Amino acid sequence: MRGLRRCLKAALVAAAALVAAAALVAAPAAHAQTRGAPLRIQVRGSAQIDAVAWTEPDGFVVRGSVIDDARSPVTEAPLSIDAVTSGGAPVDLPQAEGCAEGGAARVRAHRASQGGYAVTTDARGTFCLRGRAPLANATLRVRFPGGKLYEPAEAKVPIETHAAPLAPVNLRFDPPVDAIDLDRPTVNVTVALRIERSGAAGGAPFERERLPVVLEDERGTRIAEAPTGGDGRARFELATEGLGGAGQGALRARFEGTAALAKATVSQGVVRYAQVTLALSHPVEPARAEDGVPIDVDVRSSGGPVEGGVVEALRAGEPVGAAAVVAGKARVIAAFTAEREGTVPLSLRYVPAAPWWIPGAELAIDVPVAGPGVWRQLALGAAVLAIAGWVLGGWRRAPKRAAAGAADEKPAAPPGRAGVRIVGPIDDATGWRGAVADAHDGAPIAQAELTIVVPAFDGSGVVARAVTDDAGEFSIEAPYRNDAKLVVRAPTHSSYEQALPPPSRLGIALVTRRRAVLDRLVRWARRQGAPFEGPPEPTPGHVRRVASRVQQREVEQWATRIEHAAFGPDPVDERIEQDLGASEPKPGVSQLAP
Numbered sequence: 001m002r003g004l005r006r007c008l009k010a011a012l013v014a015a016a017a018l019v020a021a022a023a024l025v026a027a028p029a030a031h032a033q034t035r036g037a038p039l040r041i042q043v044r045g046s047a048q049i050d051a052v053a054w055t056e057p058d059g060f061v062v063r064g065s066v067i068d069d070a071r072s073p074v075t076e077a078p079l080s081i082d083a084v085t086s087g088g089a090p091v092d093l094p095q096a097e098g099c100a101e102g103g104a105a106r107v108r109a110h111r112a113s114q115g116g117y118a119v120t121t122d123a124r125g126t127f128c129l130r131g132r133a134p135l136a137n138a139t140l141r142v143r144f145p146g147g148k149l150y151e152p153a154e155a156k157v158p159i160e161t162h163a164a165p166l167a168p169v170n171l172r173f174d175p176p177v178d179a180i181d182l183d184r185p186t187v188n189v190t191v192a193l194r195i196e197r198s199g200a201a202g203g204a205p206f207e208r209e210r211l212p213v214v215l216e217d218e219r220g221t222r223i224a225e226a227p228t229g230g231d232g233r234a235r236f237e238l239a240t241e242g243l244g245g246a247g248q249g250a251l252r253a254r255f256e257g258t259a260a261l262a263k264a265t266v267s268q269g270v271v272r273y274a275q276v277t278l279a280l281s282h283p284v285e286p287a288r289a290e291d292g293v294p295i296d297v298d299v300r301s302s303g304g305p306v307e308g309g310v311v312e313a314l315r316a317g318e319p320v321g322a323a324a325v326v327a328g329k330a331r332v333i334a335a336f337t338a339e340r341e342g343t344v345p346l347s348l349r350y351v352p353a354a355p356w357w358i359p360g361a362e363l364a365i366d367v368p369v370a371g372p373g374v375w376r377q378l379a380l381g382a383a384v385l386a387i388a389g390w391v392l393g394g395w396r397r398a399p400k401r402a403a404a405g406a407a408d409e410k411p412a413a414p415p416g417r418a419g420v421r422i423v424g425p426i427d428d429a430t431g432w433r434g435a436v437a438d439a440h441d442g443a444p445i446a447q448a449e450l451t452i453v454v455p456a457f458d459g460s461g462v463v464a465r466a467v468t469d470d471a472g473e474f475s476i477e478a479p480y481r482n483d484a485k486l487v488v489r490a491p492t493h494s495s496y497e498q499a500l501p502p503p504s505r506l507g508i509a510l511v512t513r514r515r516a517v518l519d520r521l522v523r524w525a526r527r528q529g530a531p532f533e534g535p536p537e538p539t540p541g542h543v544r545r546v547a548s549r550v551q552q553r554e555v556e557q558w559a560t561r562i563e564h565a566a567f568g569p570d571p572v573d574e575r576i577e578q579d580l581g582a583s584e585p586k587p588g589v590s591q592l593a594p
Contacts (some may be wrong), residue, residue: 006250017227045564047074049142049155052263055066055265056165060135061262062157063099063128063168066121066144072548072556073125077340077503078145082116083138083159089235091138093117099128099168128168136161160263167206168196169264171213171253175231182240183302189215191253193228195261208232211255217243218250245303246274246356271541278311278348278363281329286368289338292321293367297330297348301357304328308353310440312416313346314362319416320346322440338369354567355539357448414442414509418496420486421507431477434506436468436488445510448490452478452500492571513572514565517580521562540566555585 051064062081066074083091096117119127148150149155174192181187191213195206213234215223223242226234233255243249244329250269257263281296295313299306305328313334315320321334338344343366394580415421418439428435436448445468452464464478478484484500493510511519518540525538531546532538532555547556562580565572 004391013183042523045150045560047077047144047146047150047153048267048269049079049144049153050265050267051140051142051155051157052160052265053140053157054160054162054166054257054262055136056135056162057136058165059094059157060131061099061166061168062140062142063126063262064142064155064157065124065126065266066153067125067152067267068560071124072553073120073121074144074150075125076124077121077125079121080116080143080165081119081120082147083135083140085138090401091135094131094133094135096129096131098191099130107526118434125126128216135159136590153536160257162259166257166262167260168494169253169255169257170194170196171264171266173251173266173268177251177268178268178548179541180240180243180270180272182243182246184240184270184383187240187252189239191215191234191236191266193232193234193255193264194425195232206261210265211258211261212586214256215323216252218253219254219553223251236445240272241303243272246301247354248272248356271356273358273541274303275358275360276306276309276352277360278350280363280365284365284367286370287368289334289336289344289369291516292333292335293369295321295332295348295365295367297323297363299325299328299330299331299350306350306357309357310351310353312349312351315344316351317413321412323520325350325394334367337586341370343367344369345404355541355563356405358539359537388500414438414440416440418494418511419509420488420498420501421509422501423505423507424553426503426505429501430479431475432501432506433473433475435472435473436473436490436495436508439509439511440515444468444471445490445493447507448471448472448474448488448510450474450476450508451487451489452476452484453487454481454484489574491573494577495574503593513574517562517572517577518566520581520584521559527587558583558585 047066047070049064049066051062051063053060066077066079068074083093087092093116093251103533119128119129129587136159140158142155142157144150144153170193172192172194174190177187177189193208194210195208208228209230211228211232211234212225213228214225215236215238219222222408224236225240226236228234229372248269250267252265252267255261255264277300279298279300281298284295287293297311299309299311306325307327309325310321310322311325311330311332313332313337315334320336321332323330323332332348334346336344346365346367348363348365350357352359374540381433386556414437416439423434432451436445436450437443438445448468450466450468451462453461454463455461463484464476466474466476468474480500481502482500485497487495487497487511488508489495492512495512496508496510521543522538523539525532525543531550532543540559544556544559544563547553547559558580561583565576565580
């Protein structure tokens with residue numbers, strides 16, 4: 001009797017687990033509606049062009065640099081430069097040459113026509129071009145065509161008019177500011193100003209003191225202004241509350257020039273990150289654990305409510321529920337078994353969907369669990385008696401084949417990892433049936449391919465193949481062999497394989513490739529230890545910044561590619577996943593940046 005009652009409870013737990021997965025199914029389902037259109041799959045970084053231009057009595061100058069989204073110079077980048085009027089009409093360009101202060105000429109070709117100039121950046125990612133005739137009332141267009149690693153980029157550079165030659169000025173962030181902790185009240189930023197020519201035409205040196213430098217954000221909003229000191233550095237102390245919310249952004253330093261000094265500008269991409277904290281919206285109301293306990297959670301950062309990510313409920317380290325975060329709120333339905341009435345300790349944790357959200361400490365809570373009521377106990381007792389009678393009666397009649405779909409088991413809560421679970425037996429001893437779902441949100445996976453493979457000296461060794469329908473369900477027939485393997489592949493999920501279980505009804509969970517490449521980076525960082533293993537969990541941005549600091553270029557490029565794959569707009573296919581795995585930096589081997 002007690003065993004049968006526990007069987008009933010297990011069925012109730014499976015039903016309640018559906019509620020825990022429902023909170024996350026809606027969003028993937030909505031996204032699935034857009035999967036019909038084919039997408040071009042690529043992982044490329046972005047490039048940014050910073051340039052200034054001015055005209056002089058005997059010519060004009062344009063100079064600038066090209067950097068990628070990791071703030072590294074893009075060397076040997078082919079650029080095209082042309083000119084247009086304010087109305088958009090093309091302008092004939094004079095002959096041009098590389099700037100004398102740049103050393104070797106940086107101009108691959110210079111044409112005096114509407115076709116423009118072809119320029120290549122140097123080892124610092126910079127370029128400089130000096131035209132042999134003045135060019136006024138025009139705007140230069142500097143274009144980078146992109147390539148396998150970078151998206152195309154373009155910058156429009158107005159030409160300023162000056163009566164005398166100007167001394168070129170360079171700006172740089174010193175030290176680089178690639179990350180801003182929004183949980184700190186202020187952040188210090190220093191911009192160094194350097195004048196490339198040591199003196200004016202008459203020999204008098206240029207003063208680097210009291211030159212105004214303006215700081216702007218990625219929207220062009222003026223943040224602060226500060227004069228340079230005697231060392232040519234402008235120092236800013238910025239209040240983080242005025243820098244915008246968590247996410248990707250940029251800082252731009254701008255010097256407007258003087259009668260003797262040229263304008264200058266420099267940009268640097270930054271990531272504004274903040275720690276996420278969890279708190280109960282209100283005390284948890286007592287509920288039956290088998291039915292699912294609703295837990296309302298406030299998800300906030302120092303800048304306000306958090307958008308995106310997932311709150312997971314865990315019991316003894318195992319997930320028992322999850323819910324998506326929308327506008328700083330999440331309702332988690334925790335479903336589990338409880339032996340008696342009382343309180344059950346659970347922990348809540350935040351799983352970010354973007355690298356700028358840093359999970360805080362897990363929130364430990366005690367969940368009040370109500371015992372089954374009298375009527376529920378009576379109903380359970382009646383059900384137990386009915387099942388016992390059915391079992392006894394079954395001994396006296398031949399078993400009937402279940403109707404198709406009638407034996408479907410209700411799925412358990414998402415396991416959080418890839419695997420194959422035997423849900424129950426089936427009548428047909430030569431086949432397998434079941435469903436394939438996402439390991440984290442429980443959404444069904446359509447068009448997943450299941451293959452049964454056996455050892456073979458010739459040929460593929462494939463003995464059976466099936467594809468899931470829109471509900472993620474499948475049916476596959478083949479004779480069972482204990483040396484066979486089950487291989488599961490899906491369009492956006494990592495492949496999974498294991499030994500083929502005996503004929504049964506299966507529940508198969510797959511992990512998205514985005515999560516898989518992130519997990520690979522986390523495992524790598526933890527094997528390396530400090531400084532790559534950032535608290536509480538390493539992210540691609542953290543690994544990239546550390547690698548840039550310690551000049552491990554190979555690691556920096558690999559972490560950048562993983563960041564693009566995990567959080568970029570394009571899907572990650574099997575080729576990209578394998579390539580990221582093959583290019584994982586080897587332990588103890590680093591490539592120093594030049």
